[in-house]
Amino acid sequence: MEQGYPELRIEDLNVVYDTEYGCVRAVNGIDFSIRKGRTLGLVGETGAGKTTTALALMRLIPDPPGRVTSGSIELLGTDIMSYSEREMDAIRGKVVSMIFQDPMTSLNPVFTVGAQIAEAIRIHKNLDAKAAMDEAISIMERVGIPGERAKEYPHQFSGGMKQRVVIAIALACTPQVLIADEPTTALDVTIQAQVLMMFSELSKASNTATIMITHDLGVVAEVCDEVAIMYAGEIVEYGSLEDIFDHYRHPYTEGLFASLPNLNDRNARLVPIKGLMPDPTALPSGCHFHPRCKYATKLCAERAPVKTVIEQEHYVRCLGYEEDAGVALEGFGNK
Amino acid sequence: MYRYVLKRLVLLIPVLLGVSFVVYTILDFAPGDPARLVLGSKSSEAAREEFREEHGLNKPFVVRYVSYVGKVVQGDFGKSYRTGRDVSKELLNRLPATVVLAATGVLFAIILSIPLGIVSAIKQHSAVDNVGMFVALFGITMPEFWLGLMLILLFSSFLGILPSGGYGSFANLILPALTVGMPCMANLTRVTRSEMLGVMREDFVRMARAKGVAKRVVIMKHCLKNALIPVITVAGLLFGTLLGGTVIVENVFGWPGVGAFLVKSITMKDIPAVMGGVMLLALLFSLVNLAVDIIYAFIDPRIKAEYSNRRSA
Numbered sequence: 001m002e003q004g005y006p007e008l009r010i011e012d013l014n015v016v017y018d019t020e021y022g023c024v025r026a027v028n029g030i031d032f033s034i035r036k037g038r039t040l041g042l043v044g045e046t047g048a049g050k051t052t053t054a055l056a057l058m059r060l061i062p063d064p065p066g067r068v069t070s071g072s073i074e075l076l077g078t079d080i081m082s083y084s085e086r087e088m089d090a091i092r093g094k095v096v097s098m099i100f101q102d103p104m105t106s107l108n109p110v111f112t113v114g115a116q117i118a119e120a121i122r123i124h125k126n127l128d129a130k131a132a133m134d135e136a137i138s139i140m141e142r143v144g145i146p147g148e149r150a151k152e153y154p155h156q157f158s159g160g161m162k163q164r165v166v167i168a169i170a171l172a173c174t175p176q177v178l179i180a181d182e183p184t185t186a187l188d189v190t191i192q193a194q195v196l197m198m199f200s201e202l203s204k205a206s207n208t209a210t211i212m213i214t215h216d217l218g219v220v221a222e223v224c225d226e227v228a229i230m231y232a233g234e235i236v237e238y239g240s241l242e243d244i245f246d247h248y249r250h251p252y253t254e255g256l257f258a259s260l261p262n263l264n265d266r267n268a269r270l271v272p273i274k275g276l277m278p279d280p281t282a283l284p285s286g287c288h289f290h291p292r293c294k295y296a297t298k299l300c301a302e303r304a305p306v307k308t309v310i311e312q313e314h315y316v317r318c319l320g321y322e323e324d325a326g327v328a329l330e331g332f333g334n335k
Numbered sequence: 336m337y338r339y340v341l342k343r344l345v346l347l348i349p350v351l352l353g354v355s356f357v358v359y360t361i362l363d364f365a366p367g368d369p370a371r372l373v374l375g376s377k378s379s380e381a382a383r384e385e386f387r388e389e390h391g392l393n394k395p396f397v398v399r400y401v402s403y404v405g406k407v408v409q410g411d412f413g414k415s416y417r418t419g420r421d422v423s424k425e426l427l428n429r430l431p432a433t434v435v436l437a438a439t440g441v442l443f444a445i446i447l448s449i450p451l452g453i454v455s456a457i458k459q460h461s462a463v464d465n466v467g468m469f470v471a472l473f474g475i476t477m478p479e480f481w482l483g484l485m486l487i488l489l490f491s492s493f494l495g496i497l498p499s500g501g502y503g504s505f506a507n508l509i510l511p512a513l514t515v516g517m518p519c520m521a522n523l524t525r526v527t528r529s530e531m532l533g534v535m536r537e538d539f540v541r542m543a544r545a546k547g548v549a550k551r552v553v554i555m556k557h558c559l560k561n562a563l564i565p566v567i568t569v570a571g572l573l574f575g576t577l578l579g580g581t582v583i584v585e586n587v588f589g590w591p592g593v594g595a596f597l598v599k600s601i602t603m604k605d606i607p608a609v610m611g612g613v614m615l616l617a618l619l620f621s622l623v624n625l626a627v628d629i630i631y632a633f634i635d636p637r638i639k640a641e642y643s644n645r646r647s648a
Contacts (some may be wrong), residue, residue: 111560
């Protein structure tokens, strides 16, 4: 599994937001890396810190109130944390691109879609307006929008078509790293599949390293190679698609799967994970998940779990796998 | 688009009719006898009666109003009681002065307020922002006649660098234009600031940054064009305030415009002159707001589409 060096490597990333209610610890010591042509799924509930992680990678955390307190982000082997704004402008949209959650609000209503795609091309490829527009039109056709619609404005596009435009903007300069923040969540189910398919074809074709942020395990199964399960700003379980789907180890991951409808047993009741995401200004002590975990013991409230490697890349952050902790996950895996 | 403009122009007719009726009614019911005011308190009752007969003041209100409107439709605004000349000629002679004053005031307001609003928005809560907002608050709250007098005091009496009144050169224009434009400038600064603050938080702004567009360009291009729509709306509405301002400011600075003429006519209860002046200002205000609505279409494609798609009444 060691072929190709990682396009993107993140180590010990911490992001906080200073609010009047206190310090929100949105991302707490995340690390992962991702190689050429691979897709990493970043999965978690609302508020798990997925989007914050993505924005941190683009160095676009609104500051204030947000701050990256520590960590390194290595893009193609260089740490971009020390880059100036100007240096960041040069790589945003060129080396690393981002697709945002809501296509309805991601496009500027007063510029034509063609102009919005061409803008990225003009900046990064030093082309004149005409050449950039020609290239924008050819990209639009690649994502399935007729080229003559380049002169139209966002309000003339449907949601699905808008998301294609957003994807076209992100892919315009064939970035090495692509961050897709819930690219299909705002779309109809029928359009979701289309967009997803187009998206994964295009990124595979140009051998892009992709981070797919989603809360939808169906999307993960469709496009991801590796999966990171996030909870309260931490990665609680990480592994290959197979590791996570067939051999998950973390109680939270189990909970996520149990809350999905089962096609083979339609009468089975859904088992929701009890409770809500913890208040990020006052995260629970010990394991952040313990108040909602059905296997939690007294120790879970006191001791913070560390990474425990299951095999190769598959790791989990749960006291149940730390030998000296003596926490037994009684009945884990039984429905 | 043309249909839309045409429709709006046709709609001006009922608006102006309404304005004329309201103003005519108010003038008629306001106390004061034009004959006495124009001829003076020492005039004989016979002379006054002759004056009333000559100008039809003895006829009932409705008859007078209808005959006035009938004449106006034919382009006859009547003769001023005071000067005896055609009201239309009196107004047209004074209109350029008022337009120059109002236009300079608006220009001053726009040129200053938009950059100030943008800077305040970018540097929210900074010293620049606080000073800017203080100036804006000052500008909104100061009555124009007072502001005009203070400017005269400062620049004409103490510093002696600008004339306190008169008409003809650019130096004469500066103080009245500043006075007229100040409330406008202050309002627009606040609107620009709050609109920019709103737009800067939009998703498409973050998206533009993610494309690699420099922050400066994002603000001046992506944000500003979106923020301008409400700014222009307010500018159009403020033009009304500004016209009202000229009425007062022209008196303070002895500026020979429609406003000064109006005030003199009001004190004399010179009905044809007041009516003509008010109608002219109302028409100007309506046309400016129509122009604003047309400008929208060039900034916002959604509004343009709406104009052209509107089929029914």
